[in-house]
Amino acid sequence: MRAETEAEAAVEVELDVPKCVASGQCVMASPEVFDQRDEDGVAILLERHPGADLLDGVREAVAICPAAAIRLVER
Template identity: 55%
Template sequence: MRIDLDQDRCVASGQCVLAAPDAFDQREEDGIAVLLVEEPPAGAEEDVRQAATVCPALAIRLAE
């Protein structure tokens, strides 16, 4: 799985960080999500899928 994060669409809700903290973080200055890894660590795939599902801005896309 490959993760694509569109920071221009991000609304800084932080839902991705709560769902998949191994893959996402937020910038301190504005809360915009940042991608920590392009491929989720072993065992974190379901968390990343959940992050994509709960993102209110649909800023996370996954390629299997």
């Protein structure tokens, strides 16, 4: 596991798993941060505190999630 910088720790991805409809849009937008469970396709969060280089993809995932199950919290 890599060490987080202060800037990365200030951004957190929240995934509301019960709301997920398994569309896979988040994985398409940001495969470094999201994956899907094999058994039902529900999203899995791989990186709770993504680096700055991944934030555009996470923002896209938030915007296109059909269930609004993803939030990006900037502290």
